[in-house]
Amino acid sequence: MTHTVRIEDTGVSYACAPRESLLEGLNRLGLRGIPTGCHGGGCGVCKIEVLAGEFQTRAMSRDHVSDDDVAHHRLLACRVYPASDLSLKVIGKLQRKVCNPASVR
Amino acid sequence: MALTGVLRPGHAQVRVLDLEESVRFYRDVLGLVETGRDAEGRVYFKCWDERDHNSYVIRQADRAGLDFFGFKVLDKATLDKLDADLQAYGLATELIPAGEMLETGERVRFTLPSGHVMELYADKTCIGNGLTEVNPAPWGPQREHGIAPVRLDHALLYGPNVAEVQKIFTEVLGFYLVERVLTPDGDGNVAIWLSCSHKVHDIAFAEYPEPGKLHHCSFLMESWEQVLRAGDIMSMNLVPVDIGPTRHGVTRGCTIYAWDPSGNRFETFMGGYQPYPDYGPLTWTFDNFGQGLDYPQRKLHETFLTVVS
Numbered sequence: 447m448t449h450t451v452r453i454e455d456t457g458v459s460y461a462c463a464p465r466e467s468l469l470e471g472l473n474r475l476g477l478r479g480i481p482t483g484c485h486g487g488g489c490g491v492c493k494i495e496v497l498a499g500e501f502q503t504r505a506m507s508r509d510h511v512s513d514d515d516v517a518h519h520r521l522l523a524c525r526v527y528p529a530s531d532l533s534l535k536v537i538g539k540l541q542r543k544v545c546n547p548a549s550v551r
Numbered sequence: 552m553a554l555t556g557v558l559r560p561g562h563a564q565v566r567v568l569d570l571e572e573s574v575r576f577y578r579d580v581l582g583l584v585e586t587g588r589d590a591e592g593r594v595y596f597k598c599w600d601e602r603d604h605n606s607y608v609i610r611q612a613d614r615a616g617l618d619f620f621g622f623k624v625l626d627k628a629t630l631d632k633l634d635a636d637l638q639a640y641g642l643a644t645e646l647i648p649a650g651e652m653l654e655t656g657e658r659v660r661f662t663l664p665s666g667h668v669m670e671l672y673a674d675k676t677c678i679g680n681g682l683t684e685v686n687p688a689p690w691g692p693q694r695e696h697g698i699a700p701v702r703l704d705h706a707l708l709y710g711p712n713v714a715e716v717q718k719i720f721t722e723v724l725g726f727y728l729v730e731r732v733l734t735p736d737g738d739g740n741v742a743i744w745l746s747c748s749h750k751v752h753d754i755a756f757a758e759y760p761e762p763g764k765l766h767h768c769s770f771l772m773e774s775w776e777q778v779l780r781a782g783d784i785m786s787m788n789l790v791p792v793d794i795g796p797t798r799h800g801v802t803r804g805c806t807i808y809a810w811d812p813s814g815n816r817f818e819t820f821m822g823g824y825q826p827y828p829d830y831g832p833l834t835w836t837f838d839n840f841g842q843g844l845d846y847p848q849r850k851l852h853e854t855f856l857t858v859v860s
């Protein structure tokens with residue numbers, strides 16, 4: 447069973463399984479030029495803010511996620527797994543690519 | 552003897568977010584040999600054909616990245632001299648006592664203007680490569696487990712003040728500049744490849760606003776076929792691959808970049824050429840950086856410039 451993840455910036459939704467990170471699901475959308483980054487919670491390029499919904503996380507680098515970020519659900523998409531339908535906002539280096547894919551190469 | 556002073560990259564200590572997941576990755580997928588664990592919980596590895604006790608150490612932490620990168624020097628007299636030379640140059644050094652790392656002697660630690668912690672040491676216990684010293688076989692079972700690189704080859708580090716870093720390596724530590732990429736205006740270098748040996752690089756740096764960042768630690772493979780086999784093993788184990796298999800224009804090395812489970816990039820690498828200290832550096836203009844990174848595709852992959860740990 448999959449959950450529906452809605453990117454509020456663009457209104458685009460995608461399906462994401464509970465065992466799949468939000469970044470893996472996002473990559474499957476095939477938006478051109480998304481910097482996929484390290485997929486390991488270490489580089490910080492995939493930062494998002496979860497606006498609504500349940501989720502689970504795995505360890506992510508505190509270089510990119512402060513206590514305040516955690517409290518406000520500003521997390522790294524490669525380490526967040528949906529537990530319900532979710533809505534999110536893209537922040538950080540990824541935003542330009544997700545929100546403006548046509549501008550890329 | 553020709554090779555004196557700083558001999559080679561000797562160890563890297565890297566932070567990981569989940570220790571046991573990372574041990575499984577480094578031991579069973581990358582195929583390093585686990586050689587010990589210490590009271591702090593650090594896990595020590597070496598590549599199969601390295602003889603010293605450890606070359607790659609991981610530590611559980613709440614952030615990824617590089618703790619320090621160490622070079623082995625010829626002997627204790629060399630260590631003392633380089634310590635004095637670094638101080639005379641104006642860098643503060645710190646002595647880390649013998650035994651702080653397993654099977655490792657006293658270390659001289661200093662911080663580069665790029666924010667990276669470097670170490671020099673003269674002693675690390677030789678435990679051998681698992682083969683005999685008399686009439687040895689060319690390889691043993693350790694070479695067949697996982698990707699199984701032969702040695703820790705070099706690292707590429709991102710941080711500010713690369714020009715000052717170059718001066719320290721060339722004027723104090725006896726390295727020479729092998730290749731460089733110029734800034735867009737051609738007045739400076741955005742990236743430098745430095746050697747203390749006959750290798751195309753023992754360490755490299757690229758200009759980056761944030762200090763102390765790790766771009767990758769690189770592991771040497773014996774052949775292009777072994778690099779391709781490494782790529783197969785990465786895919787079988789769902790390792791996220793960044794770039795390659797391809798060939799760098801810079802250094803001519805054949806490469807795959809990929810990430811460990813904490814987002815620390817590593818490289819499986821082979822080839823290049825054999826420079827000498829009397830060779831002048833090779834220069835890449837900024838508009839040819841793409842060829843320098845990925846010669847066949849002529850592409851300056853965005854992740855190369857933006858994704859570090």
Ligand code: FES
Binds near residue numbers: 488
């Ligand atoms: S892709 Fe590097 S932190 Fe998510």
Ligand SMILES: [Fe+2]
Binds near residue numbers: 818
């Ligand atoms: Fe490299």
